[in-house]
Amino acid sequence: MDLEQDILNLITCSGEATSLSIEAIEYARSNEFEKAEECFEEADEKLIMAHKIQTSLLHREAGGENFSISILLVHAQDHLMNAITINTLAKEFIKVYKELRSLKEKGD
Template sequence: MGIVSKEELNNAAMQIILHAGDCRNYLSEAIHMSENDEDILMIDLKLKEAKEEITKAHKIQTEMIQNTIENDDMITTLLFTHAQDTLMTIYSELNMTNSILRLYRKLNSKVTI
């Protein structure tokens, strides 16, 4: 790609934030669905959609980092730093949500009403 302009970097940052935010929304939906004992297949679909969104965000970040590494005059912006922070925070939320839901399912399978 060559030299990445600040505008391109900021546009990429916005895409990272949007995809990461979509991931967070899917995670929230999955948790609420679990709380309401909704269909496990629908919950798993939300988790799959969340993973797809975080993967899109991660790919954009990786592309931008690779392009800036190839350039000795590396630029960055506060917005891109914020996007990276958002991405990593929501990635942690994805991991925690998966763990919580696994534990919930395990406990739920042992409880008889």
Template structure:
């Protein structure tokens, strides 16, 4: 079984989580300007970035079996926390955009 570089994995997860948060926040800015088409596109991109980070995390978790236990580092724990915070922000920003749409009607 191939070894996994935990630092590289953590940085990849953090990268995608950060991209997802940035795109979601850009979507909110677009919605505040009334550009809902751009906001929806940015939210879709944010979700894709989250999914990429989740795929990296899942690949690492698949390596964590009874024969090849992964000992999490603080960096890896931080990366996973960062990714889950991105998901929370995406969900909240999606709700805020919906509210902006309702207020504009």
């Protein structure tokens, strides 16, 4: 597959995972935890796709294919790392929202 296409797919999958993770936080803020979980399932699928692309690139390079380090490739890696971080933090936010909801229900 074309290197540039792989890089663009990596950016796309990572960006979608980020957006879905943020959407999950918004649902949780509104106590719509099932919808938040649906967003996480889709975000996780996008992250898996991104990891597969990244792994393919790593295998190609390890197999002797030479890649020039381009701004686009660095940008793609940055998107992936941010998507992973945001997804991890979003899952923690959801836990906090659930705890707050539980405390509120106990106090009512």
